[in-house]
Amino acid sequence: MLKHSLYSIFKFKCPRCNQGEFFESSNPYNLKKVGDFKEKCSHCDLKYSPEPGFYYGAMYVSYGLGIALFVSIWVAITVLHPNYSLNQLFTILGVSLVVAGPYLYALSKTIWANLFFKYDDNFNKNQSL
Numbered sequence: 001m002l003k004h005s006l007y008s009i010f011k012f013k014c015p016r017c018n019q020g021e022f023f024e025s026s027n028p029y030n031l032k033k034v035g036d037f038k039e040k041c042s043h044c045d046l047k048y049s050p051e052p053g054f055y056y057g058a059m060y061v062s063y064g065l066g067i068a069l070f071v072s073i074w075v076a077i078t079v080l081h082p083n084y085s086l087n088q089l090f091t092i093l094g095v096s097l098v099v100a101g102p103y104l105y106a107l108s109k110t111i112w113a114n115l116f117f118k119y120d121d122n123f124n125k126n127q128s129l
Helices: 002-011 054-080 086-116 121-128
Strands: none
Touching (some): 002 086, 054 086
16 A cells, blocks of 8 residues: 555555546646646546645645755755855755755645545456456
């Protein structure tokens, strides 16, 4: 089950069938459609938004991902380049977070969806018969 969830999360696929696309654009850096997800899966008809405001919880996931990235980069830089100034360190951290922002935003929505919509192996078996 975990491998199906990870596949869905990192490939931006439907959490239930792992076949249909989750987002309108498969590229999270398409800023015109960033975070726009489809109404339902084109393969299994799973409705991605069961209620208004469902994805508000994804902001907590996004916050956690941003903190994890920030701390990882901070530790890596201070270990690999201990003589960098604080200005250099904050510049690198800021640029990294801005560049990774759209990807983290999309990732947080797929993680949130995978917490509530589970992979259904029986659904895929029934479809192949």
